Amino acid sequence: MTELTRTHLDTLENQSLFIFREAYHAFKNIAMPWSMGKDSSLLIWLARKAFFGRVPFPVLHIDTTYEFPEMLEFREWATTYHNLNLIVKINREARARGIGYETHDPVTVTHELKTVALQQALAEYKWDALITGIRRDEDPTRAKERYFSPRNAQFEWDYKDQPPEFWSQFVTTAAKGEHVRVQPLLDWTEVDVWLYIQRENIPIPKMYFARNGKRFRSLGCSPITHPIESNASTIDEIIAELEATKTTERAGRAQDHYERNAMQKLRAKGFL
Amino acid sequence: MITKENVQRSTSNAQRPTPDIEPKLRVVFVGHVDHGKSTLIGRILHDTGSLPEGKIEEIKKACAAEGMEFEFAFLLDALLEEQKQNVTIDTTEIPFRTARRRYAIIDAPGHNEFLKNMITGASRADAAILVIGADEGVREQSRRHAYLLSMLGIKQVVVVVNKMDLADYSETRFREIEQDYRKFLQQLGLNALTFIPASAKQGENVARASMKMKWYCAASALEALDLLETQKRDVDLPLRFCVQDVYRFDGRRIIAGRIETGTLRMGDELIFSPANKSSVVATIERWPHVILSEVEGSSGTSSTATQRDSSTSLGIIAIAGDSIGITLSEQIFVERGYVASHQNETPIETNRFHADLFWITREPLRVGHFYDLRLATQQVKCQIVSIEQVINSATLETKSDQRERLERNEIGKLTIQTRSPLVIDNYDRVPNLGRFVIVDDGKICGGGTIFGGVYTDRTVAKSKNIFWTEEKITARERALRTGHRGAVIWLTGLSGAGKSTIAQSLERDLFHRGMHTYVLDGDNIRHGLTSNLGFSPDDRMENIRRVSEVAKLMADAGTVVITAFISPYRMDRRRAREIALEGNAEFIEVFVDAPLEVCEARDPKNLYKKARAGEIREFTGIDAPYEAPDDPEIVVHTDKQTVDESLATILEQLLPRLRDYGADD
Numbered sequence: 001m002t003e004l005t006r007t008h009l010d011t012l013e014n015q016s017l018f019i020f021r022e023a024y025h026a027f028k029n030i031a032m033p034w035s036m037g038k039d040s041s042l043l044i045w046l047a048r049k050a051f052f053g054r055v056p057f058p059v060l061h062i063d064t065t066y067e068f069p070e071m072l073e074f075r076e077w078a079t080t081y082h083n084l085n086l087i088v089k090i091n092r093e094a095r096a097r098g099i100g101y102e103t104h105d106p107v108t109v110t111h112e113l114k115t116v117a118l119q120q121a122l123a124e125y126k127w128d129a130l131i132t133g134i135r136r137d138e139d140p141t142r143a144k145e146r147y148f149s150p151r152n153a154q155f156e157w158d159y160k161d162q163p164p165e166f167w168s169q170f171v172t173t174a175a176k177g178e179h180v181r182v183q184p185l186l187d188w189t190e191v192d193v194w195l196y197i198q199r200e201n202i203p204i205p206k207m208y209f210a211r212n213g214k215r216f217r218s219l220g221c222s223p224i225t226h227p228i229e230s231n232a233s234t235i236d237e238i239i240a241e242l243e244a245t246k247t248t249e250r251a252g253r254a255q256d257h258y259e260r261n262a263m264q265k266l267r268a269k270g271f272l
Numbered sequence: 273m274i275t276k277e278n279v280q281r282s283t284s285n286a287q288r289p290t291p292d293i294e295p296k297l298r299v300v301f302v303g304h305v306d307h308g309k310s311t312l313i314g315r316i317l318h319d320t321g322s323l324p325e326g327k328i329e330e331i332k333k334a335c336a337a338e339g340m341e342f343e344f345a346f347l348l349d350a351l352l353e354e355q356k357q358n359v360t361i362d363t364t365e366i367p368f369r370t371a372r373r374r375y376a377i378i379d380a381p382g383h384n385e386f387l388k389n390m391i392t393g394a395s396r397a398d399a400a401i402l403v404i405g406a407d408e409g410v411r412e413q414s415r416r417h418a419y420l421l422s423m424l425g426i427k428q429v430v431v432v433v434n435k436m437d438l439a440d441y442s443e444t445r446f447r448e449i450e451q452d453y454r455k456f457l458q459q460l461g462l463n464a465l466t467f468i469p470a471s472a473k474q475g476e477n478v479a480r481a482s483m484k485m486k487w488y489c490a491a492s493a494l495e496a497l498d499l500l501e502t503q504k505r506d507v508d509l510p511l512r513f514c515v516q517d518v519y520r521f522d523g524r525r526i527i528a529g530r531i532e533t534g535t536l537r538m539g540d541e542l543i544f545s546p547a548n549k550s551s552v553v554a555t556i557e558r559w560p561h562v563i564l565s566e567v568e569g570s571s572g573t574s575s576t577a578t579q580r581d582s583s584t585s586l587g588i589i590a591i592a593g594d595s596i597g598i599t600l601s602e603q604i605f606v607e608r609g610y611v612a613s614h615q616n617e618t619p620i621e622t623n624r625f626h627a628d629l630f631w632i633t634r635e636p637l638r639v640g641h642f643y644d645l646r647l648a649t650q651q652v653k654c655q656i657v658s659i660e661q662v663i664n665s666a667t668l669e670t671k672s673d674q675r676e677r678l679e680r681n682e683i684g685k686l687t688i689q690t691r692s693p694l695v696i697d698n699y700d701r702v703p704n705l706g707r708f709v710i711v712d713d714g715k716i717c718g719g720g721t722i723f724g725g726v727y728t729d730r731t732v733a734k735s736k737n738i739f740w741t742e743e744k745i746t747a748r749e750r751a752l753r754t755g756h757r758g759a760v761i762w763l764t765g766l767s768g769a770g771k772s773t774i775a776q777s778l779e780r781d782l783f784h785r786g787m788h789t790y791v792l793d794g795d796n797i798r799h800g801l802t803s804n805l806g807f808s809p810d811d812r813m814e815n816i817r818r819v820s821e822v823a824k825l826m827a828d829a830g831t832v833v834i835t836a837f838i839s840p841y842r843m844d845r846r847r848a849r850e851i852a853l854e855g856n857a858e859f860i861e862v863f864v865d866a867p868l869e870v871c872e873a874r875d876p877k878n879l880y881k882k883a884r885a886g887e888i889r890e891f892t893g894i895d896a897p898y899e900a901p902d903d904p905e906i907v908v909h910t911d912k913q914t915v916d917e918s919l920a921t922i923l924e925q926l927l928p929r930l931r932d933y934g935a936d937d
Contacts, residue, residue: 004507004535004591008296008374017595018530021516025608050528052521052597053559137367146392164388164632164716166395166424167707169646173714187376189367 009196013046016184018168019147020050023182026172027129031087033118034059036071036078037219038204039133039185042193044082045202046184058085060121064113065090066101066221074205081203091117101223119155128174131182137189138249147186153177157267190249191242198235209233220253297502300378300394302421303403304413308434312403312472313366313377314344316494319479322368344472372498387681388632391719394421399428399500406439406446410453412666419665419683422460423630423721425703429462430496436485437471443487459668466496506592509533510617512705513542514648515610519597526557526597527606532648532704537589542612545695546621549604556590557597609650611695611705619697619705620725623690623753629710629720630683637678637710637718640784645690647708653691655786657755661685689755689786698725747856750830751933756787758827759930760852761834764845764901765864766893767879768871770910774864775836777919782832787930790826792819793836807890813844820848827857832930840898858929862922863904866911868893
């Protein structure tokens with residue numbers, strides 16, 4: 001009875017859809033940060049599955065002004081393709097102060113242009129929940145996340161005292177000024193994401209595929225995101241490459257490695 | 273126009289074998305603090321080659337920088353604080369694979385104070401590895417964690433007796449621990465598949481068979497993991513489709529939710545509880561309906577729509593675990609919290625049930641306090657009626673000492689009452705509908721499992737599709753909702769005997785227990801309902817008659833009415849009883865007894881003084897008689913008992929009568 005079995009990807013998909021729907025029911029005012037990367041693209045796809053073809057809340061792009069031009073082109077294309085309600089947020093105040101990769105370290109810039117920009121957007125739109133695409137396997141600090149993870153008014157993540165989460169019951173209320181991070185991809189691994197993108201034929205930026213012996217494994221700001229040596233030009237080849245590699249996914253993301261525990265510090269201050 | 277240049281979709285229509293079909297087993301690692309869970313995990317990751325390149329070097333370097341010896345446990349305890357304190361704070365989840373299959377390891381902290389994190393981790397697991405240090409043996413958390421595993425419904429348990437290097441790899445020591453712990457696990461209904469003597473630090477019996485323990489020739493830890501099953505019996509259980517939301521998109525009404533157990537097919541007739549209306553599944557909705565094999569017009573090829581082969585069956589049948597949407601052929605009212613089932617396998621609908629509950633919050637659980645209860649997608653207000661027993665999860669000792677509170681980390685057997693009907697199953701029949709959480713102020717404070725619910729046959733009313741009676745609401749129905757019957761508690765006694773004081777503290781106590789209650793006394797009767805009456809014998813009789821009628825109506829409405837009047841005449845009280853009984857209300861006469869001298873000495877309102885001085889006429893006890901009850905249900909002696917003692921006497925006899933309305937019939 002093949003119709004009575006489900007694959008590993010089916011299980012992941014089902015769980016993600018369940019979380020999307022719980023979040024949409026629990027919170028009046030939701031937004032979904034969107035970086036146009038593969039996980040973000042997967043998130044949009046799953047949202048459309050959960051809500052039968054539509055994304056019923058705005059998607060937010062935190063534009064650091066250091067975006068790859070190809071990514072911005074993809075943003076325009078995908079906004080139309082998925083019929084998205086797109087909000088673009090830039091921390092212009094920080095840029096005006098001269099914050100930039102040319103003069104500052106990556107942790108400072110990432111904090112100002114991403115985290116602070118997100119805080120500004122939250123203050124403006126007063127969202128009580130943000131749907132994020134983080135996964136446990138990306139980083140040890142993300143491994144400890146909950147599906148529904150509260151953030152206080154100062155945006156801090158109290159990872160030492162997280163709420164219990166079991167039997168599909170979550171924190172579904174946010175106090176005034178606080179918000180809840182809803183993380184439907186928590187259980188997915190990098191390989192799962194690729195297998196699913198392939199199975200569902202989800203459109204993603206071409207930068208993930210090798211050109212001239214290089215491809216991007218993870219995408220962020222152009223000055224601090226580096227391609228890896230690769231000839232993988234199809235998803236099959238990417239998966240084969242990932243199964244063989246032992247380097248971490250975010251190895252090409254400079255802000256993570258600027259200092260010891262950089263990622264933990266960034267995340268405790270509100271980085272996704 | 274910017275178009276497909278930067279968009280890539282896979283062009284090969286995957287003919288490769290589907291690697292994602294391989295099921296993943298989630299294993300939680302639990303056990304007493306410092307017995308070596310994290311070390312065992314670190315060792316498994318190392319021995320299966322699952323660590324990212326450079327990870328060991330990175331941590332060795334960090335250890336050297338802080339002047340610490342390298343430990344496998346550091347691989348997991350990646351957070352800064354954890355390295356400093358040397359304890360695991362929260363759960364982590366790490367993938368690895370063996371030749372047989374993929375795994376996700378859940379590491380759960382052993383500290384008592386982190387119990388909520390252990391539960392968070394363990395609740396996601398298919399199986400558990402319980403780690404016991406051979407040096408310390410079975411400890412409090414070894415037992416407590418096992419108890420929680422059994423409550424969380426995890427049946428597959430492998431016990432690793434770790435740190436055998438510290439016990440000279442002694443078989444005697446190993447057998448001692450095995451015998452001790454196996455007995456405990458059996459009491460919980462957990463049948464440990466294997467006990468493995470191991471040393472995670474030295475790598476003995478983890479991935480490879482130990483040369484140092486040749487007396488043991490069964491499976492190593494990894495081999496034992498490979499023998500476990502991915503639990504999937506949910507599909508064989510009765511259908512429970514729990515509604516998350518109802519979407520109205522494109523003029524269609526889609527009922528979205530997850531199938532917790534069983535299977536659902538197009539054309540099935542479903543019963544939606546608690547309303548118990550039925551309708552037929554018209555469609556099982558899915559997006560996208562078809563997959564475009566190409567982005568339109570890209571790569572110069574025309575778009576071709578191909579039916580998805582792997583999941584087309586989803587349009588006809590959905591099974592346990594599926595998040596789906598359905599439309600119904602007949603539009604009935606459905607909202608979040610409704611549970612759909614098949615006619616011959618309906619769940620229980622009740623507002624009162626027994627449960628085992630673990631409590632994980634600092635603030636204790638209190639009898640009488642209102643909480644939110646969440647069960648699948650249902651949320652209702654509930655109240656703890658009573659705590660029958662408290663179980664020590666480390667020793668399995670039970671105490672039935674009528675507790676009013678359940679403290680953090682305790683497990684109790686309770687009776688719970690909900691304000692509106694709840695759709696449930698017994699935990700041992702349909703686990704997903706037999707477990708719930710208690711929420712206070714938005715925070716999950718505890719989890720419970722339901723036992724002893726009675727399934728009723730609902731097929732009788734099939735033709736009407738409505739199972740609720742359409743007749744007048746009965747006293748029993750009211751009692752089923754409130755948890756108690758309506759009653760008239762008639763206090764009688766001399767002025768100054770303490771009727772008002774007792775009435776108020778009794779009301780406060782019953783109110784605190786969540787009962788509907790009200791006091792009728794001179795203050796709220798004489799100024800309105802009987803303001804035209806004086807204190808002559810006739811007027812007193814009429815006064816009591818009116819009070820009796822009002823009390824009867826309120827009792828019929830389900831309230832526990834407490835009256836506090838001297839009501840000196842037997843005949844009047846007998847009539848009050850008759851009136852109450854006419855209205856099928858319970859009547860309980862309470863004689864608040866104190867000698868006249870005591871009452872006169874108290875004289876709280878200076879009435880005796882005035883009566884003696886002749887300022888008040890026909891005052892009971894002075895110039896009017898008091899006829900003490902011949903056979904009252906309850907007597908309290910306020911000259912000998914304190915208010916609390918009097919209250920206890922009343923409650924002892926009263927509570928069983930109020931609760932006796934046939935709730936369990």
